[in-house]
Amino acid sequence: MPSYKQTEIMKQNDTIAAISTPIGVGGIAVVRISGVEAYDVAITHLSVAVLEPRKATYCRFDDIDDVVATYFAAPHSYTGEDTVEIACHGSLYVQQAVLQALTESGARMAQAGEFTLRAFANGKLDLSQAEAVADLIDSVTPAQHRLAMSQLRGGYAQKLKELRQQLVDLTALLELELDFSQEDVEFADRSQLRELLTTLHTQLTTLIQSFSMGNAVKRGIPVAIVGAPNVGKSTLLNALLQDDRAIVSPVPGTTRDTIEGLLTLDGITFRLIDTAGLRETDDSVEQLGIARSRKAYEDALVVLHVHDTTEGMEEIHTNDGKRHIIVLNKCDMIEAGQREVQACHINVSAKNGDGLEALRLALKEAVGDRAADDTLLTNSRHYDALRKVDEALKRVDQALDEEMPADLVAVDLRDALYHLGTITGAVASEEVLGSIFGRFCVGK
Ligand SMILES: Nc1nc2c(ncn2[C@@H]2O[C@H](COP(=O)(O)OP(=O)(O)OP(=O)(O)O)[C@@H](O)[C@H]2O)c(=O)[nH]1
Ligand SMILES: [Mg+2]
Structure with missing residues (x-):
């Protein structure tokens, strides 16, 4: 499994290339190249002088093959970088020769999942969406497809956003109280805080409990x-x-x-x-x-x-x-x-x-x-994170019961926000990124 250092994610000034279609012989194969030099590297091999963005251009690639080249100018591409997709004939020889020509003139071979990793690093996708792309690629049954799509941009993605917004609202409310206490003003009414917390907790519990059904539906x-x-x-x-x-x-x-x-x-x-x-x-x-x-x-x-x-x-x-x-x-x-x-x-x-x-x-x-619910939880990493959010919220609840000072309550709230952030990748460790993007094949 490749390891992704934070520095590697930040350092994206090199250009990567890979065969993006499955290994084997097919009617056509797609070789993809992405990065600052993608356009320059690709164009030197093509029989045309320019590629217009988002237009498919029929041309020759060296003396290897007749291809269709499509240029996606940054930031309007999957990775968010300049990208050229070269559709060639699906012979194993042709695919390899095209890839080799690109790597000999400045691109390097992409690692597993590196195109999607760049999409994440460039803010094109959050982490849960990147995971959904992997699930989508793996999906075999209609249910797997539906759940992956929901995680990509459907009910589930929406649910996570709502949870996050509610947590932020809660924190804001508490911080208001913190501000007041600095001015030594008594801020007694915590009922609104309580109300928000209860709503949030109910929704969170429903989502956590949907995991067993979500898993069953997926498998x-x-x-x-x-x-x-x-x-x-x-x-x-x-x-x-x-x-x-x-x-x-x-x-x-x-x-x-x-x-x-x-x-x-x-x-x-x-x-x-x-x-x-x-x-x-x-x-x-x-x-x-x-x-x-x-x-x-x-x-x-x-x-x-x-x-x-x-x-x-x-x-x-x-x-x-x-x-x-x-x-x-x-x-x-x-x-x-x-x-x-x-x-x-x-x-x-x-x-x-x-x-x-x-x-x-x-x-x-x-x-x-x-x-048929499309807000089912299916990802075990998300499940673990939501359980931690839940635990943190229980501590908030207890702190409120014990009438703890606002700054102590805030610590647990921030903890909840942190764990929710690990789902979308607002906070992400190397280890997590490695295990997520390592699931992809080269070329994805
Ligand atoms: N008439 C009739 N015979 C049936 C029907 N279903 C199964 N059978 C017969 O019942 C016998 C047993 O069928 P199986 O499907 O092997 O039964 P099973 O429950 O799997 O049996 P075990 O694996 O031994 O536990 C076979 O001779 C079948 O042809 C049915 O709906 N009508
Ligand atoms: Mg039997």
């Missing part, structure tokens, strides 16, 4: 499929995924290991986990599988309890914060009129697909609006 909401052997759990998994993922057989105890698959419904991704059927057994392999089933159950936010409808079922009474859905499978084996119909039960036939639509609906309802 896929864990849904455990549990039940006795042979009830049709694996058949149900396959039917929901529309894929022949798990082995199905009439032999009880077929599934030994947990088997996962992703299912996306209306933009929400669920991580379905088929498990080994729960029963008493002497088979040591099956026992291991059953232990894994229990673990999958514990970690799940939603549990599908599958029963064979011809065999009856037990009621479930739990209050563990999970959503429980009772699935009566093999409904094709009994007459429609004889099916048990209760609101919390869903009759399905994993075999012929009956009732699967109702089950999908129940899955969506189980997470409901919570998963």
Whole structure:
């Protein structure tokens, strides 16, 4: 992992270049060059005399390739510096030759994430937005994409701004009191301060609590499929995924290991986990599988309890914060009129697909609006920082209770502001920057 010294961030008078498209052969590849000399370095290789800003220019790059060059003049570029993007043919040879030509005439190879680091250093992005860019690049599911976009410029980014503003207001109010006390004036009314603090605390708590949901949404909401052997759990998994993922057989105890698959419904991704059927057994392999089933159950936010409808079922009474859905499978084996119909039960036939639509609906309802919220907290670094803000605010609250002098209260408030600042990078350590930008590939 590269280490970013503060001095390195400040020192940006060199020009960097990298291939910004993925390694491999493609239709086209983009080589990017950024820095004070980007334009001069690029133009020496091109068959045109000038590049106009923001115009794509078709020209020749040395005798290597026909390319399209686009010049973004500072500060109107991703990095905030002069940048030239050269789109060449996607041959490995051409990409490397173009990059090499640029580095031989004054640019140096960029480190991982260095373009985005420069964007941060030039105030184009704050730290949480830079992290969102990494998440956006990594996003595979619609939910990951939505959360990354929200962190980049959506509800979540807005929420952080609001929190910061409220903290600043609070501090200002307290400093007013500090000013007064210097003039030896008694400033007794702290009720407004209290009110602001309470509002702030409530919002902060909601955000902190959204972390478990945020994480689940990002990775896929864990849904455990549990039940006795042979009830049709694996058949149900396959039917929901529309894929022949798990082995199905009439032999009880077929599934030994947990088997996962992703299912996306209306933009929400669920991580379905088929498990080994729960029963008493002497088979040591099956026992291991059953232990894994229990673990999958514990970690799940939603549990599908599958029963064979011809065999009856037990009621479930739990209050563990999970959503429980009772699935009566093999409904094709009994007459429609004889099916048990209760609101919390869903009759399905994993075999012929009956009732699967109702089950999908129940899955969506189980997470409901919570998963669609775009102010969910998903980043563990932010989570840690917000917890520290929370602790500092609790100390402020206590100090107010104990009627501490304003300057003591102010210390904790500033502490809260400091920790909030670490999220956006208003205050950032080398270590933090290194771990964030080290996540990127070269060229980003
Ligand atoms: N008629 C009918 N048979 C089904 C249905 N679903 C599953 N089966 C059959 O039930 C048997 C067991 O199915 P599995 O999906 O392997 O059951 P399981 O719950 O995963 O079993 P274990 O992995 O052993 O715990 C197979 O013969 C399936 O074809 C259904 O909806 N209707
Ligand atoms: Mg199975």
